[in-house]
Each structure stands twice: as structure tokens, then as C-alpha cells.
Amino acid sequence: MPIKKQRLGVIAGCGRLGSYLASKLSALGYSIMVVDIDEKAFRNLSVEFSGFHIIGDVTEFKVLERTKLGEADFFIATTGEDNVNIMSAQVAKRMFTVRQVIARVSDPKRDEAYSELGLLTVCPTAISADVFLEKLALEKNRSPLKGWL
Amino acid sequence: MRVLIVGGGKLVYFLSRALISKKHKVTVIDRNWEGGNRLAKQLKINIVFGDGSDPEVLEDAGAFYSDVLLALTSFDQDNFTICQMADAYFQVPRILALVNDPDNEKVFKNLGIADAISTTHILTGLIERKAIFEDIVHLTPVGDGKFNLTEVVLKKNSKVVNITLEDMKLPADCLVAGLIRRDKPIIPRGKTRLRPGDRIILVSLPTNHDEALKMLTVEY
Structure with missing residues (x-):
């Protein structure tokens, strides 16, 4: 049986979102490298996580080099700072030629501006707002819960 | 010339002062309220309070009419987005950025920001020559x-x-x-x-x- 080559991914930021993604992808069999500037952040990783971690700032070129980004199949930027994600994602795409690059951009205005420029982004604010609106609409029709909440 | 500066602190103060004395029109975007206030009291310039990488703040500060934009914050990622916004959305003719990590000079150039200056690079050069x-x-x-x-x-x-x-x-x-x-x-x-x-x-x-x-x- 041929051995399937493990897909390699780099995740910037090991906060709630980054660590959750890293743990999930690692459990699914991906080889994951997580980068965070704060050593304590790696405590967020679950026991399922079997990848590697690097302490450093992803806006530093040398740090990205250390993550073996050149061999990575995908790069996900999840740090709490939009500008860090926007910059590191573009560096990953253009200078390390990573095929799949996604950046978390929390500010909906900035998210829109960068999607127009061709960056693949995820805006948690817009997504959760949409979900809230959906649930709100659903709630109106759900009579049994009335009076309970 | 209309010069738009993003950043704060001593560097921005002395630079703005030098630019006004040469009859340039200076606008500064500072995200530090107190720093911006101090600057407004010391110099006759327009100050906009806010995050310079926010397109709305750039527009308020007159990015559309600026001849030069200087991104001088102490964070490379902020200077990067400021320059990209200024170029892509406001077509500022001349854009200049400060970078801290000397490697980012090359990174900025690769991503379309031609004029990135690394103070670290300049200082090490001076010291070596000395x-x-x-x-x-x-x-x-x-x-x-x-x-x-x-x-x-x-x-x-x-x-x-x-x-x-x-x-x-x-x-x-x-x-x-x-x-x-x-x-x-x-x-x-x-x-x-x-x-x-x-x-x-x-x-x-x-x-x-x-x-x-x-x-x-x-x-x-």
C-alpha cells in the first residue's frame, strides 16, 4: 500500500481559534506547525495535538522560514491582530508560494477591502452576526420555548 | 506638497516640524489620543485620531488628496497594511514605510511597497562604516x-x-x-x-x- 504523504500546514496564532483548528487538523492526521509569540498560548492545544510549535512573531521573515513554510500545503493566520494576519498571509502566498492561504480578519470593513484585493479571508464577526440573525429569525417561530427563556 | 503621516512620538513631531518649516501641508494620524493632543498643541497641523490602517480613517485624513504618505508606526504589520490601503484604494503617488525587521525591507518590496526603509539596517551600516x-x-x-x-x-x-x-x-x-x-x-x-x-x-x-x-x- 502506498504511503500517503502527510499534508503539512502552518497555523499562526495559538489562541482560542488557532489552537482549536490546530488540534482538530492534527487529530485528522495533518502535520501541523503552530506559531505564537506567547509561550503560554500553547497550553490551549488539546491532548490530540501531535504537531510542533514555534515561539515567534509571524511578521518576522526569519520566524516564517523556521516554520518550513516553503514546504507547507496551507497557511492559516488566526492571530488576534488583523494586520498581522493580512501581512503574514501575503508573505506566505507570494514569497513562500504556499498554495492555500487563509487569513482571519475580524474587522468587517477591512475584511471586505482585502477580499476585493484577492486575499482569501474569514471574518468571524460577520459570520457570527449572520448566525445570530438566523437564530433570531428562527426563534420567532418557535413557540414551545416561549416563556422559558 | 500634502504629506500624510501615520504614527506618533518624537520622530513624527520633529519630522512634521521640519516639513511645515518647508511649507508643506502636514496631516498626522495618531492612534494615541494624548500624544495626538500634545502634537496638536505644539504644531499647526491637522491631526486625525484613529487607526491609520482603517480605510475610513485614511479617507478622513484626506488620503485621496495626499501627495506623499509616510507610514511610521513602530509595527511592521501596521505600516504594511497602511501602505497597501493607501496604494490600492487611495492611489497616493508616493508611499514610504519604516520597517523594524531589516528582512521586511525585502518583504515589503516583494509585496509591492517599493520604498521601505529599515532603521536597523541604516544604523548597522553606519556603525560598520565607522x-x-x-x-x-x-x-x-x-x-x-x-x-x-x-x-x-x-x-x-x-x-x-x-x-x-x-x-x-x-x-x-x-x-x-x-x-x-x-x-x-x-x-x-x-x-x-x-x-x-x-x-x-x-x-x-x-x-x-x-x-x-x-x-x-x-x-x-
Whole structure:
């Protein structure tokens, strides 16, 4: 049986979102490298996580080099700072030629501006707002819960 | 010229002051409320309070009408997004960014921001040059600065020690005109060998002056 080559991914930021993604992808069999500037952040990783971690700032070129980004199949930027994600994602795409690059951009205005420029982004604010609106609409029709909440 | 500066602190203060004295119109975007207030009291400039990488703030500050944008915050990622926004959405004709990580000079250039300046890079360059040139005792421009006359002391581990002048291959239009060895002046010839401790009198043109000096001072 041929051995399937493990897909390699780099995740910037090991906060709630980054660590959750890293743990999930690692459990699914991906080889994951997580980068965070704060050593304590790696405590967020679950026991399922079997990848590697690097302490450093992803806006530093040398740090990205250390993550073996050149061999990575995908790069996900999840740090709490939009500008860090926007910059590191573009560096990953253009200078390390990573095929799949996604950046978390929390500010909906900035998210829109960068999607127009061709960056693949995820805006948690817009997504959760949409979900809230959906649930709100659903709630109106759900009579049994009335009076309970 | 209309200059839009993003950043704060001493650098922005002194830069704005210099620019207004040259009759430029200056607008500063500062995200520090107190710093911005202080700046507004000291200088006659427009101050916009906010995050310069936010397109709405840039628009408020008049990015559409600016001739030059300077991104001078202390964070490379912020300067990067500021420049990209200014270029992609406001078409500011000239954009200049400060970077902290010297590697980011190359990164910015690769991602379309041509004028990125690394202070770290400039400072290390200055320090290195200073270290190389500390053996230079004297530098006198003569003939209205068309010639340089320099006195250099050869160090023990200089690369040109024990080499004859003709083998040394100084750049064109340079001449070792005199030597002082153990207090004795010598007019050297091609066969003269350089010794450690020699004080060399070098005549050069300003164009190849640096190159010639480097040759004499580079160490093993």
C-alpha cells in the first residue's frame, strides 16, 4: 500500500481559534506547525495535538522560514491582530508560494477591502452576526420555548 | 506638497516640524489620543485620531488628496497594511514605510511597497562604516574637493600588509603618494612592500575614495 504523504500546514496564532483548528487538523492526521509569540498560548492545544510549535512573531521573515513554510500545503493566520494576519498571509502566498492561504480578519470593513484585493479571508464577526440573525429569525417561530427563556 | 503621516512620538513631531518649516501641508494620524493632543498643541497641523490602517480613517485624513504618505508606526504589520490601503484604494503617488525587521525591507518590496526603509539596517551600516574607518587619521579635501588626501594607519592584520604596491591593485585614479615608516618618510615605488604600522598618504578622487580606503582597511 502506498504511503500517503502527510499534508503539512502552518497555523499562526495559538489562541482560542488557532489552537482549536490546530488540534482538530492534527487529530485528522495533518502535520501541523503552530506559531505564537506567547509561550503560554500553547497550553490551549488539546491532548490530540501531535504537531510542533514555534515561539515567534509571524511578521518576522526569519520566524516564517523556521516554520518550513516553503514546504507547507496551507497557511492559516488566526492571530488576534488583523494586520498581522493580512501581512503574514501575503508573505506566505507570494514569497513562500504556499498554495492555500487563509487569513482571519475580524474587522468587517477591512475584511471586505482585502477580499476585493484577492486575499482569501474569514471574518468571524460577520459570520457570527449572520448566525445570530438566523437564530433570531428562527426563534420567532418557535413557540414551545416561549416563556422559558 | 500634502504629506500624510501615520504614527506618533518624537520622530513624527520633529519630522512634521521640519516639513511645515518647508511649507508643506502636514496631516498626522495618531492612534494615541494624548500624544495626538500634545502634537496638536505644539504644531499647526491637522491631526486625525484613529487607526491609520482603517480605510475610513485614511479617507478622513484626506488620503485621496495626499501627495506623499509616510507610514511610521513602530509595527511592521501596521505600516504594511497602511501602505497597501493607501496604494490600492487611495492611489497616493508616493508611499514610504519604516520597517523594524531589516528582512521586511525585502518583504515589503516583494509585496509591492517599493520604498521601505529599515532603521536597523541604516544604523548597522553606519556603525560598520565607522568601525572600518576608525584607522583613518586625516581626511582633507584639496583642490575644491576634487581630490581627497587621506592618512591611514595600516593594521597588523590588514589584507594588504606584506604586499607590494604594484600587486595591490588599487582602484584606478588612486595613488599611495607617501609612507611614514618608523617616523621616516618614504616616497614609495611599485616594488615597495607595505608593513604593519605604516602611515599611508593616499591621494584619491572622491569617486573611488571609499573603495580604496576599504582595500587598505579590510582585515583578515
